[in-house]
Amino acid sequence: MGELPGMIRPELQALPQVKDRMTFLYLEHCTLGRQDGAITVTDEKGVVHIPAAAISVLLLGPGTRVTHRAMELMGDTGVGAVWVGEHGVRYYAHGRPLTTRAGLLLRQAELVTNTRKHLAVVRKMYQLRFPEEDVSRLTMQQLRGREGSRVRGVYRKASRKTGVPWNGRLYRPDDFAAGDKVNQALSAGHACLYGLAHAVIVALGCSPGLGFVHVGHEGSFVYDIADLYKAEVTIPIAFQVAAEDPEDLPAVVRRRVRDAMVEHHILERMVHDIRWLLQDEETPEEAAEEAVYLWDDRVGTVANGVNYFEAGEGDAPSSSSP
Missing domain, CATH: 1.20.120.920 (CRISPR-associated endonuclease Cas1, C-terminal domain)
Structure with missing residues (x-):
């Protein structure tokens, strides 16, 4: 099967931080598709292109249909999807949060x-x-x-x-x-x-x-x-x-x-x-990149993707390579 046309999936570091994005976008009675790096919103009035990297969360209201290609783009670019009632008056389901960090x-x-x-x-x-x-x-x-x-x-x-x-x-x-x-x-x-x-x-x-x-x-x-x-x-x-x-x-x-x-x-x-x-004033802004750590009962967290077998108990690993 050949490569699917469209935008190359960006690295997480290349995506804008949540604070730089739009907040929530509510849609209803339309069909969501994809053209390159944009989500297309089609209704009886025409087609609107929305850059996926500029959106944080899509609230999908009544009459909304979403294509697989649109969901693929939303997943690749970290766009959250929540299925709701009219203007959010009901919550039905959600796809993913707007952040990869916990x-x-x-x-x-x-x-x-x-x-x-x-x-x-x-x-x-x-x-x-x-x-x-x-x-x-x-x-x-x-x-x-x-x-x-x-x-x-x-x-x-x-x-x-x-x-x-x-x-x-x-x-x-x-x-x-x-x-x-x-x-x-x-x-x-x-x-x-x-x-x-x-x-x-x-x-x-x-x-x-x-x-x-x-x-x-x-x-x-x-x-x-x-x-x-x-x-x-x-x-x-x-x-x-x-x-x-x-x-x-x-x-x-x-x-x-x-x-x-x-x-x-x-x-x-x-x-x-x-x-x-x-949050409090000392809580840092969440970074755009994905962060996965290993829990440690002494220092809190240690690096993921490291082979700790070569290091002695309590010692730092000899290599940072995964």
Whole structure:
């Protein structure tokens, strides 16, 4: 079989770093193909060429078809693919994260498993909710109390503004109709927010299951991140739609939340907030090249691709050649 035409696969070192790329590109009702080093996006209006090396993540929405050649190029150039609902309101599956390095995932695991660092991340999460207050010395119990008071205030304010009675949150995953109109609207709206958070988390290479406020569920970190934006997006919309009482309440909520997430740049903010929560000022930027090391219980990591048989125990290898 002859060589396939097209762009020669670049070395990882030649690819631009993530910080130099576009962020996320959402596509729907189109066909993705490949022409040389560009992904072609074809719909009824024509064809658009997108340089693969300039993209970090493609969010593939409804009506999207992807050719094998397009996926080949995306794999070669490190473009992440996440299959989502309309404008990210659902998460269905993902192909690969946008980075070949596991630095952010390792950092997340380190923070989750160290009690002191775990609490520091939780405080940062609550700091996003209380930007005008100093929560750096509050305990988990105090933080939960403050958050509970804040959320009750948000619900009461929305209830007074819309005239919709509020009798508390009632949510049964197996019985959507069990709640009143506003509770149904909240469930539908929160599901949209969870979908977008899940897509962003896996695209960044993090684990959806390693949460800080929420723990024990495969989507714990998804709930952590989504909770940062509920008071701004889904709660006000849920009360507004419940007051209007449309015939298809869940569908109206999904469209309103979709538009609000675009208007308030929630996707971009999630990317920024996740990095801020998991990284600190001393965390270096991830390099573009692939990095694989061997774990060592004394020094942390040692070089991969080295034959250590010739070296004595604890000694440096005699050769750095693989």
